[in-house]
Structures are given as structure tokens and as C-alpha cells.
Amino acid sequence: MAPSDRLDQVNKHLNYPAGMLAGQVAIITGAGQGIGAEAARLFANEGAKVVVADIDNKKANAVADAINAVSPGRALAVVGDVLDANYIETLVKKAAEFGGGKIHIIINNAGFTWDGVIHKMTDKQWDTMLAVHNTAPFRLVRAAAPYFRVKDQEPRVIINISSTSGIHGNA
Secondary structure: OOHHHHHHHHHHHHHOOOOOOOOOEEEEEOOOOHHHHHHHHHHHHOOOEEEEEEOOHHHHHHHHHHHHHHOOOOEEEEEOOOOOHHHHHHHHHHHHHHOOOOOOEEEEOOOOOOOOOHHHOOHHHHHHHHHHHHHHHHHHHHHHHHHHOOOOOOOOEEEEOOOOHHHHOOO
8 A cells, every 4th residue: 555545544544534423323312402402413413323302393303304404314303201111112212223223322411400499399390300310311221221232342322411400409
């Protein structure tokens, strides 16, 4: 191989011409807006296929459509409520189908809070927050575990997003 060809080969490898996430499949919850939507756009720009998971049909499809307008076939909206165990199973199944039988990345981003202080929070509000921020990510990771436990030498990663309220509180 000529030195110039080898240099070109190394340069292409180091610059990730297909994107740093080329060939990977990511599920991103809460991807209809904010951090989730931007993560979906960024991951798609870096070559990943992204599953835009959100409770809001209009927002989820808008994000997926915007991604597909730039990179056709790169995004799939799967609309549903992360508190619904059946939705989690459907989400993982559709993500795996979209990814050709693979899932590489989960970003647990779905979340919310009430504008209120803790002494005014009801038990129902508390239980719902725990379910969205703890139970839903657990269920998603558990459902996707078969796609993460494979030994194919491809990277897998789970990212859990949290609010600063988890650090600073809102009392």
C-alpha cells in the first residue's frame, strides 16, 4: 500500500467519516423535546439509528421526521407511556426490529416534576415520580437485557439522565 493510501486510510478511521455511532441503535426516552430530542439529533448525526420514545405523539413524530428529513431511515418514533409495562416491551421489540436485531444504547431521559415543594406533594405525585424516574428505567433495561448480554464485541451503554433537583432538592 502506498504511503498516501495508508495515510488516507488512517485519516478516515480517525475522523469517523460515517459518524462515531455508525451502525449503533439507540433508544432515547423523553425524546420528544429538550435534552432527549437533542440527544436523538446528535446521535443520528453521528450515524446511529435512533428510536424516539415519548408519550407525546406529535412531538415524537416531529423529532423523528426532522431527523429523517436530513438522514432518511435514521429515526423511528415509538409513542407510549414509560409507566406502561406493555409499552416497554413494545418499545424494545420495535427498536430491535429497527436495528436489525440489535440495540446498543439506552438513554433513560423521560422525567418530570411538579412545580411544588415537598411538603405539598401528595403520595400519588411521589409514587408517580418514583415510577417514572426509577421503575420505568429498570423495566426498560430489564426488557433490553438480552440485547446487551450478547458477546459480539460491539459496545453497549446505558445512560441515565437526572435533574439537578436530585442534587439540590426542591424543599
